[in-house]
Amino acid sequence: MNAKDTAKLHKTAKKPKKKRSRRSKLSTLLIVVGIIIIIIPFATELYGYFEAIKLTSAWDLQAKNQRKRGDKIKSYQDELVASGQLPQEDSIIDNSKLGKSITHKKDSERKKPFPKTRIRIPKIGVDQVILEGVGPEILQYGPGHYIGSCNPGERGNVGIAGHRVTYTHPFNRLDELSNGDTIILETVDFIYEYQVENMMVTDPKNVSNLQPTSDPRVTLTTCNPKYSAKTRLNVIGVLINTKPQRVNIVRAVKEIKEIFKTEKKIxxxxxxxxxxxxxxxxxxxxxxxxxxxxxxxxxxxxxxxxxxxxxxxxxxxxxxxxxxxxxxxxxxxxxxxxxxxxxxxxxxLEDEVHAMESVTDRNGLNPMSYFELGRMCLATENYEEAAQAFKNGSVAAPYAADMYAYQALAYEKMKRDDLAVTAYNLALRYDPTFPEAVEGMKRLQSGKSASGLDVNSLPYKLRPQ
CATH class of the missing domain: 1.25.40.10 (Tetratricopeptide repeat domain)
Structure with missing residues (x-):
């Protein structure tokens, strides 16, 4: 073999090394990319964890300041309440019967505890941490969450109470809100934006606005008017937007999965x-x-x-x-x-009610199950079944005006105007302005009823009180 052939052979022998070098670099690059892909979710989760700790600490400090402020003015406020210069707002907000009637799950069956939550209402300058419970010892430090009502963002009704003129009076200007205004509930993980849909003044015993709902809502309650405890002001908002507190890949994946699950459940x-x-x-x-x-x-x-x-x-x-x-x-x-x-x-709907009744005692009954069944029976002209469903629902929610009003409508359809009058009167007792009850009474007062009974001769108070 001459020198020329040897050089040629040497040149060809080096080429595989270059190929191996390129493959090695590509493999290393792929490994690095893979490691980055694996690390990013954990890194963002770790970042989110520390951000949550910071946010929680800030809210703990805010809640502590609310307590200090409440303690500072407590003795002075108590004197004003005792002397009659300020209303006894606790009698309106802290209602033991109210708490029982909106608790549609036993405490032992509640899946999630109430999360640390802040409420913000930009229009009237509200920015406070919400506490769990609506007792006097709670509300003197800020707004409280009705135990048994839903958590922020969940399908159902989030009930929140607050004082109007006493202690930290978070809902002092609540009457200045109007339809379309924004209410924000902020947890460590999410920001929930609700839009005011309705405002109504009701009797303190009327808790129909705090009953469970089929869509995500919030209901704010306080005394009305200012410096009085005669009625309750209810501000009702519907959920319009949900935003995560931080960009989080892991949470985003979970959210996408939950969306698909929810779409199927709907x-x-x-x-x-x-x-x-x-x-x-x-x-x-x-x-x-x-x-x-x-x-x-x-x-x-x-x-x-x-x-x-x-x-x-x-x-x-x-x-x-x-x-x-x-x-x-x-x-x-x-x-x-x-x-x-x-x-x-x-x-x-009938199966849901029967299943609920077979495993739940009276205090744990969900009035919405009866309400939905009653509406279906009314629609399909099964009026006797409808009346019975609403009657059972009124046992689970004894202060729900709508339950009595629809029960009365079923009685009207059955030509039992005597029973209809009684049910309408119960609806008006708990909400004197309930539209269906007012209209129903007007129909019955117009003269001879469908059953041939002269309603005006009945010994009932037919006018809304």
């Missing part, structure tokens, strides 16, 4: 085996209304409206739309199918 009725979400039902309902506006004899549009309203738990509208569809298409297979779906939904 769907309770399936049609053609295709699950729908609340938004999809609302969109279908709007499309159906547009179609009906164009053609009032569009039977398919009424079927879609009925199906959408059933999914949205608007039972009365669902049943009425289906009856219109039946008039237009009396032999329609889809109409009969919708009737079966409504029957299935009614059976589902």
């Amino acid at each position: 769907e309770k009725i399936k049609f053609d085996d295709k699950p729908k979400t609340t938004k999809e039902y609302q969109r279908d309902l709007e499309d159906a209304k547009k179609a009906i506006n164009k053609n009032a004899l569009d039977g398919n549009a009424y079927i879609i409206m009925s199906r959408s309203c059933l999914g949205l738990e608007r039972y009365g509208e669902s049943y009425q739309a289906l009856k219109k569809a039946e008039l237009i298409q009396p032999d329609s297979v889809e109409v009969q199918r919708m009737y079966r779906l409504i029957d299935m939904k009614k059976k589902q």
Whole structure:
């Protein structure tokens, strides 16, 4: 072998080393990228943990300052209350019966404790830490969370009470709010934005506004008017936005999973085996209304409206739309199918009530289960069953005006106006302005009733007190 061949062989022998070097660098790069991908979630979680500690410490300090302020003015405030110069607000807010009537789960069955929460209402300058409980020893230090009501962000009603003019008086300017204003509940993990939807003044014994709801809401309660404890001011807000406190990859993944779970849970009725979400039902309902506006004899549009309203738990509208569809298409297979779906939904509600009654004592009954069943029975014209459902619900929530008002409506449909008057009077006792009760009384006072009974001759106080 000559020198030229040797050099050539030496040159070719070095090439594999370069390839191995490139592969080695690529492998190292992939390993580094993999390590980074693994570390990032833990790093962000660790960062979030320390941020949560900082936030918790800040709120602990804020709560401590609230307590100092409450202690500082306590003796002076107590003297003013004792002398009658300030109202006894505790008698309005701390109501033992109220607490029992809104507790729809036993304390031992509650899944989550009330988280450390701050309430902010930008329009009226409220910024305080919420304490757990609404007893006098709690509310002198700031707003309190009704034990038994939901936690921030959950589906249901978050009940929060606060003094109007005594102690730290967080809700002093609550009456200045109006529809559309923002209420913010801030936990260590999330910021929940609620929008004021309604404001009402009720009797102190009326707790219907604090009952569980099917959507996420907040209800703020305080004495009304200022320097008086005659009535209760209720400000009701609906959840419009949820934001995480910090960017957190792990939490984001969990949230995405929860969203998919929630979307599946919202769907309770399936049609053609295709699950729908609340938004999809609302969109279908709007499309159906547009179609009906164009053609009032569009039977398919009424079927879609009925199906959408059933999914949205608007039972009365669902049943009425289906009856219109039946008039237009009396032999329609889809109409009969919708009737079966409504029957299935009614059976589902009945099963829920029976299951609850079999495992829960009287104090743990959920009034919303009876309320939903009663609404379904009213919609499907099963008035006797509806009256019984609302009657059972009033046992679980004895101060809920809406329970008595709907019970009275069922009695009206049964032509039992004597019972209807009694039920309407109970509704007006707990909420003198409850619209359905006021209208029902006006109907009964208008003259001879449907059952042939002269309501005006009855020994009841027919006018709202």
